[in-house]
Amino acid sequence: MKTHLRRTIVVVGHGMVGHRFVQAAIERGLTETHDIVVVGEEPRPAYDRVALTSFFERGAEALSLLPEGAYDDPRVTLRLNTSVAAVSPRQRIVTLADGEDLHYDELVLATGAAPFVPPVPGHELKNCFVYRTIEDLEAIRAAAKRAKVGAVIGGGLLGLEAANALHQLGIETHVVELAPRLMAVQIDDVGGRTLTQHIDKLGLTVHTGTMTEAVLGKGKVQRLALRDRNPIDVDIVVFSAGIRPRDELARAAGLDVAERGGVLVDAALRSSAEHISAIGECAAVDGRMYGLVAPGYDMAEILVDRLLGGDGVFAGADMSTKLKLMGVDVASFGDAFAATDGALELVYSDAVAGVYKKLVISADGKQLLGGILVGDASAYGVLRPMVASGIELPDNPEDLILPASRGNVGFELPDAAQVCSCNDVTKGDIIAAAAEGGTTRAGTTCGSCKVQTKKIIEDYYASQGRVVDRSLCEHFPLTRQELFDVVAVHGHRSFDQIVEAHGTGRGCDICKPTIASILASQLNGHVLESGNRTLQDTNDAYLANLQRNGTYSVVPRIPGGEITPDKLIVIGEVARDFDLYTKITGGQRIDLFGARVEQLPEIWRRLVDAGFESGHAYGKSLRTVKSCVGSTWCRYGVQDSVQLAIDLELRYRGLRSPHKLKGGVSGCARECAEARGKDFGVIATEKGWNLYVGGNGGATPAHAQLLAGDLDRETLIRYLDRYLMYYIRTADRLQRTAPWIDALDGGLDRVREVVVHDALGLGSELEAAMARHVDTYFDEWQATLDDPDKLARFVSFVNAPDVPDPSITFREERGQIAPAVSLGATISVGAPQ
Amino acid sequence: MIAVCRLDQIEVEGGVAALVDGAAVAIFRTHDGNVYAMSNYDPCARASVLARGIVGTRGDIPFVASPMHKQAFDLRTGQCLDDAAVRVPTYDVRVDDGLVFVGPPQESP
Numbered sequence: 001m002k003t004h005l006r007r008t009i010v011v012v013g014h015g016m017v018g019h020r021f022v023q024a025a026i027e028r029g030l031t032e033t034h035d036i037v038v039v040g041e042e043p044r045p046a047y048d049r050v051a052l053t054s055f056f057e058r059g060a061e062a063l064s065l066l067p068e069g070a071y072d073d074p075r076v077t078l079r080l081n082t083s084v085a086a087v088s089p090r091q092r093i094v095t096l097a098d099g100e101d102l103h104y105d106e107l108v109l110a111t112g113a114a115p116f117v118p119p120v121p122g123h124e125l126k127n128c129f130v131y132r133t134i135e136d137l138e139a140i141r142a143a144a145k146r147a148k149v150g151a152v153i154g155g156g157l158l159g160l161e162a163a164n165a166l167h168q169l170g171i172e173t174h175v176v177e178l179a180p181r182l183m184a185v186q187i188d189d190v191g192g193r194t195l196t197q198h199i200d201k202l203g204l205t206v207h208t209g210t211m212t213e214a215v216l217g218k219g220k221v222q223r224l225a226l227r228d229r230n231p232i233d234v235d236i237v238v239f240s241a242g243i244r245p246r247d248e249l250a251r252a253a254g255l256d257v258a259e260r261g262g263v264l265v266d267a268a269l270r271s272s273a274e275h276i277s278a279i280g281e282c283a284a285v286d287g288r289m290y291g292l293v294a295p296g297y298d299m300a301e302i303l304v305d306r307l308l309g310g311d312g313v314f315a316g317a318d319m320s321t322k323l324k325l326m327g328v329d330v331a332s333f334g335d336a337f338a339a340t341d342g343a344l345e346l347v348y349s350d351a352v353a354g355v356y357k358k359l360v361i362s363a364d365g366k367q368l369l370g371g372i373l374v375g376d377a378s379a380y381g382v383l384r385p386m387v388a389s390g391i392e393l394p395d396n397p398e399d400l401i402l403p404a405s406r407g408n409v410g411f412e413l414p415d416a417a418q419v420c421s422c423n424d425v426t427k428g429d430i431i432a433a434a435a436e437g438g439t440t441r442a443g444t445t446c447g448s449c450k451v452q453t454k455k456i457i458e459d460y461y462a463s464q465g466r467v468v469d470r471s472l473c474e475h476f477p478l479t480r481q482e483l484f485d486v487v488a489v490h491g492h493r494s495f496d497q498i499v500e501a502h503g504t505g506r507g508c509d510i511c512k513p514t515i516a517s518i519l520a521s522q523l524n525g526h527v528l529e530s531g532n533r534t535l536q537d538t539n540d541a542y543l544a545n546l547q548r549n550g551t552y553s554v555v556p557r558i559p560g561g562e563i564t565p566d567k568l569i570v571i572g573e574v575a576r577d578f579d580l581y582t583k584i585t586g587g588q589r590i591d592l593f594g595a596r597v598e599q600l601p602e603i604w605r606r607l608v609d610a611g612f613e614s615g616h617a618y619g620k621s622l623r624t625v626k627s628c629v630g631s632t633w634c635r636y637g638v639q640d641s642v643q644l645a646i647d648l649e650l651r652y653r654g655l656r657s658p659h660k661l662k663g664g665v666s667g668c669a670r671e672c673a674e675a676r677g678k679d680f681g682v683i684a685t686e687k688g689w690n691l692y693v694g695g696n697g698g699a700t701p702a703h704a705q706l707l708a709g710d711l712d713r714e715t716l717i718r719y720l721d722r723y724l725m726y727y728i729r730t731a732d733r734l735q736r737t738a739p740w741i742d743a744l745d746g747g748l749d750r751v752r753e754v755v756v757h758d759a760l761g762l763g764s765e766l767e768a769a770m771a772r773h774v775d776t777y778f779d780e781w782q783a784t785l786d787d788p789d790k791l792a793r794f795v796s797f798v799n800a801p802d803v804p805d806p807s808i809t810f811r812e813e814r815g816q817i818a819p820a821v822s823l824g825a826t827i828s829v830g831a832p833q
Numbered sequence: 834m835i836a837v838c839r840l841d842q843i844e845v846e847g848g849v850a851a852l853v854d855g856a857a858v859a860i861f862r863t864h865d866g867n868v869y870a871m872s873n874y875d876p877c878a879r880a881s882v883l884a885r886g887i888v889g890t891r892g893d894i895p896f897v898a899s900p901m902h903k904q905a906f907d908l909r910t911g912q913c914l915d916d917a918a919v920r921v922p923t924y925d926v927r928v929d930d931g932l933v934f935v936g937p938p939q940e941s942p
Contacts, residue, residue: 474891474892475889475890505889505890505892506846506863506864506888506889506890506895507846507887507889507890508887508889508890508891508896508898508905509886509887509889509898509903509905511889512887512889513887530844533844533847534844534845534846534847534887534888535887536887537887537900538882538885538886538900541885541900542885546882546885546900546901548878548880548901549880550880550881550882792842796850797850797851797852797857798837798838798842798843798849798850798851798860799837799838799851799852800851800852803852805850805857805881806855807857807874807880807881808881
């Protein structure tokens with residue numbers, strides 16, 4: 001029994017809005033007086049449905065809004081996998097499907113919405129799906145394995161998300177839309193055409209202005225019959241033709257519902273029954289339903305306020321939308337269709353680039369009323385707040401939509417402007433948080449305002465004189481990327497030229513190796529060339545890896561991990577003759593430890609004579625491309641992963657980069673090469689290769705994410721060339737690919753735009769830079785052995801080149817050498833004597 | 834003092850190790866033409882490696898960064914710039930007629 005002092009709130013539904021309600025209840029102290037029981041019918045806690053499409057890439061865990069599985073407040077009970085059978089408003093009881101009764105003092109309906117499936121004949125056939133939950137996506141993915149062609153019924157926002165999902169699964173995708181254009185609710189005809197143009201280019205087929213008459217097939221989907229069009233042979237159909245509020249519990253309990261469905265509530269979110277409220281997509285506030293997450297979040301916050309005794313009301317919502325569909329920006333805000341009397345339209349259209357922007361302006365030309373952006377929605381962050389805050393337009397409003405290089409600068413938002421519409425965060429809120437060192441929720445839901453938020457924070461810091469210092473070190477007031485560009489533009493070839501022109505002092509252990517790497521990436525000269533060598537970290541300076549006792553380890557390249565017995569024997573003989581400790585590395589090669597500086601040339605002479613070359617284990621450069629055994633031997637393999645791994649390793653060997661680079665190639669989806677733990681991972685499919693980017697092991701492991709699927713070999717290599725060169729040009733020093741992608745504005749989508757869609761038009765330049773690298777590659781160790789000047793560095797002592805360093809000694813451990821603890825004095829000068 | 838090498842055997846902003854009286858000494862040459870000598874032994878890493886470090890400047894101080902864990906040492910005094918309690922011994926060094934001469938360790942300052 002509950003004590004009579006505490007009251008109970010039952011929340012039905014644990015989607016995004018139900019979750020936000022609970023979060024707000026905890027944060028604002030409602031749980032001090034109330035116990036909360038949340039009932040959710042799905043098997044997992046709330047997850048980010050807005051980002052549902054990324055489930056295939058990121059998995060369910062990354063989407064979860066409650067990854068811990070429970071709230072960090074003992075007064076909240078979460079009951080998943082649980083359905084509600086009935087509500088009795090009089091007794092204030094909720095009856096669960098298993099018959100259990102839950103008493104409530106306040107009931108919150110957050111049951112959301114269900115996909116609407118039009119009653120066309122055949123809609124219940126096998127391989128007909130909807131697109132709403134993770135389980136839906138799992139079912140689609142399972143069916144996709146045996147499918148070639150799919151169709152999405154519905155070309156609205158959700159329909160295009162679903163089409164994107166099918167496309168990602170490697171399915172030839174058709175989109176069928178009743179209206180004459182895509183996204184008919186949000187954008188106009190020209191916008192729709194521009195969007196269709198982008199989507200066509202990606203290989204999808206759009207059929208607008210036609211109706212699905214029937215889904216045909218024996219037992220399962222085989223064909224789609226369209227009105228006035230040829231039928232399409234399909235294996236999968238996904239219905240995404242709108243949503244309907246889940247109001248069946250309310251109806252059965254006798255609550256009022258709106259004409260077009262939804263629990264009818266007033267602006268205080270109260271239903272027609274006492275102590276029952278509704279929020280989110282299941283609610284019809286004064287008869288209107290809102291199918292976006294931002295208004296749902298608003299309702300959750302307002303209801304918590306109400307239950308705390310406040311008087312908040314839901315006053316409608318901004319239905320502005322910005323999203324990225326298959327790499328294409330689409331935004332619609334305010335009075336997008338110029339419905340206001342006398343409204344004027346200002347249009348910028350670039351059919352070649354596939355960009356369409358429209359501003360709707362008041363008759364007097366002073367107010368921005370709304371707009372549509374397709375292909376480039378970068379101005380959304382400035383434009384939408386102008387509508388919401390009624391700011392007067394600048395004198396040349398066209399500057400707001402001209403390409404960024406020409407306009408879009410110098411316009412200042414007022415503090416009251418709402419920047420994040422999902423979480424109702426204003427510019428003033430962001431600045432206040434920045435001033436206190438706190439944070440806001442801006443950018444945490446749909447992410448469309450991230451760029452704007454970042455800029456506001458940077459501008460604020462700049463106004464305070466607290467510039468975020470991104471200088472490389474005290475000698476260069478530039479980032480690595482800026483330095484890279486400066487070196488390329490000026491054609492510098494040496495540290496001296498660079499520091500004289502752009503720096504101060506004589507450099508340090510940070511800028512010198514960075515510049516050495518930049519010069520190597522651009523010129524591909526020998527790292528031990530005069531003037532280059534003193535810039536190198538000791539590993540590069542001796543073409544070997546420094547170990548704790550001052551000796552080095554040696555790693556010959558074994559491309560793809562494939563090696564002949566004869567070569568294995570050579571490595572064994574070298575290790576035995578020089579008494580080196582041997583260990584198999586994680587990159588499928590063999591590391592030989594304990595070589596003294598003066599032994600390195602002799603060891604390499606033997607290795608080079610046997611056909612080995614540098615493995616660059618010492619460099620911030622490509623290490624290995626790991627492979628599984630592939631289709632040649634493996635009875636599961638579908639492609640020759642070993643051949644591809646060898647080819648890629650030989651293509652990118654010696655490529656100097658901001659940090660080490662690793663690759664992997666797996667011959668089937670079993671992924672034995674652990675390719676997704678690499679900076680680039682390639683996994684074979686029946687149709688070609690999937691390319692994953694941005695993985696690594698180490699202290700902060702990251703799984704590589706899908707960049708593009710089912711590529712042929714030529715396209716794969718083209719994308720890899722572009723990806724690696726783009727990384728080398730723009731990453732920070734010692735920044736691996738995963739944090740680099742995270743730090744890019746737009747993240748993985750940005751990489752995809754540049755690499756796959758060639759949005760910057762850089763593609764051929766990046767490929768040419770890689771071709772130069774491939775053409776000019778040489779083996780550093782071979783070149784060192786051929787050059788007495790370079791070899792002269794490999795001595796223990798300049799005045800006693802044959803005397804081994806007496807401080808290096810070894811002991812024996814498990815049958816091999818190990819460094820002996822070295823003796824030596826430290827001199828303490830701390831205290832005055 | 835004993836001659837250990839020709840000056841041109843030390844690269845500008847590079848270092849070499851020399852054996853002087855059984856001790857390993859690191860000798861560096863800076864961009865402004867100065868030559869410095871200090872023990873090759875990095876007390877932080879407990880390994881004889883300093884001659885293989887990167888030479889540069891921190892403010893006006895010429896320094897070498899240990900190749901092991903990057904601690905910086907003032908070439909003029911051997912003082913560790915990252916840990917006031919650590920210093921490596923320095924050696925008298927002189928260049929004469931293109932030859933580099935190294936003498937005994939200097940007294941602590």
